[in-house]
Amino acid sequence: MTASREVTASVLPLRPLRPHRDDVLIAAAGLVGGVVLWAAGVFTQEARLWNGAWVLVPVAVTAAMELVRRTAPRTALVVGTFALVLDQFTRGSLATVVMFTDLAYAAVLYGSPAAARRIPRVMGLLTVVSTAGFLGWLRTPESLLIGVAVGIVGFAPAATGALVRNHRDAAETARLRTRQVALLAEIDRSQAVTAERARMARELHDMVANHLSAIAIHSTAALSLDDARTTRDALTVIRENSVEGLAEMRRLIGILRDSGGGDPEPAAAPSLRSLDALLAQAGTNGASSGLEFTLDDRRPGGRELPAPVELAAYRIVQESLTNALKHAAPGRVFVGLGVEPADTGEELTVRVDSPYGDRPGPRAPGSGAGLVGMRERVALLDGVFTSGPVTDDDGHTIWRVRAQLPVGEERDGR
Structure with a gap:
């Protein structure tokens, strides 16, 4: 409840306690005009119950209400109505009538939404009732002028205030909608930039980390072992990975500089057809560490998968x-690798098992970004990713990476 009040207080503008400068000018002009009309002997009625300076009392009260036409519009209209009634018992002043019309206008324009809806209806009903009443009482065509006067004094300014308020609210709504659209556009732009930076980070890590890891391991071996043959083999691997890593970096830089493409992934992105070359390179890099690499590709022959799925795999x-x-x-x-049925069609299953445990020789440091990048790639395709140590059928502990990537609906005839 407290939070709701705080939100309401922060949304609704607080009305100023001091009168607005324009309201002070309106009140002063109305009061001076009423005094001038009284001094000149200009009145709206013949002699009444109270004559003489009594006509200035409704003028002063209505002028005082002009000071609060913005801060307390409903109170100003109620008191102004009593002042207008009081004016009927005097000789009448045009200044009182004019200021009352302004109070009716301000009550609709600056009042609450409920008051803005009710006041024009009440004024319109009062105009109709007064016209019908005086027409039935006096039974003369001139009695219609009384209804017209009531409409001009009450309904016309209230209706004008309603029109102005509607236009003002519509303009404010348009401004808010423009701000919201601009804010949403900025959020979308920020999210797009963040997503693109994450994609580039994954590409950069996946393309370069393999080569740099091989360079780090073999350079450590070359420095730690005083053997010419080992050093020569290590330098050969280092050179090959340096050249390939440089080529990958040039390809990535070319993609980043190419601003004419609109595809989410580069056209030259690697596919599963390159796995043989990838494993051959891994075999060369891991030979000194006692690693052997094997591939079991059980995908249907000639089957083409969506480009994002192949790139992720x-x-x-x-x-x-x-x-x-x-x-x-x-x-x-x-x-x-294999394609298996799933609830929504088919999915590509990728599994990589590697020996888990202590290893001799040099090791390259890890940052943990690789697992994060793999998990992000699978999540972007609404797949399932798992990784961690498991026990194989022979009772050995291995590190298993498994990804299930949806490839679309299953079609007959394949």
Whole structure:
């Protein structure tokens, strides 16, 4: 309840306690005009119950209400109505009538929404009733002029206030809608920039980390082992990974500089057809660490998968091989691919098993960004990703990475 009150207080503008400068000028002009009309002997009626200076009392009361026409519009209209009634017992002043019309206008324009709806209806009903009443009482055509006067004094300014308020509210709504559209556009732009930066970070990590990990491991081996053959082999691997890593970096820079493409993924993105070359490179990089790499591809022959799915699967295998090169114990690294039925059609299953445990020789440090990137890639395709140590059928502990990537609805005839 407290929170609701705080929100309401922050949304609704507080009315100023001091009269507005324009209201002071209106009140002063009305009061001076009433005094001038009284001094000049200009009245709206013949002699009444109270004559003489009594006509200035309704003028002064109505002028005082002009000071609060914005801050307390309903009170100003009620008191102004009593002043107008009081004016009927004097000789009458045009200044009182004019200021009352302004109070009726201000009550609709600055009052509450409920008052803005009710006041024109009440004024319109009063105009109709007074016209019919005086017409039935006096039974003369001139009695219609009384109804017209009531309409001019009460209904016309109230209706004008309602029109002005509607236009003002419509303009404010349009301004708010424009601000909201601008805010949503800024949010969308920020989200798009964040998503693009995350995509570029994943691409950069997956393309370069494999080569840099091999360079780090083999350079450490070359520095720690005083053997010419080992050093030469290590330098050969380092050179190959440096050249390939530089080519990957150039490709990524070319993609970033190309502003004419609208595809979410580059056209030259690697696919699963390149897995043989990827595993061959991993075999070369991991030979000194006692790692062997095997591929079991059980996808249907000639089956083409969506480009985002193939790219995600390739990057998952690539990052898993990089992690195996960094952390896996000597042994066999298994890569398995297959297309299996799922609840919504079919899904591509990617599995990478690597030996889990302590390993001799140099190791490359890990940042943990690889697993995060793989998980993000799978999440973008609404897939399922798991990773962690498990026990295989032979009772050995292995590190398993498994990703299930939806590939679309199953079609007959395949």
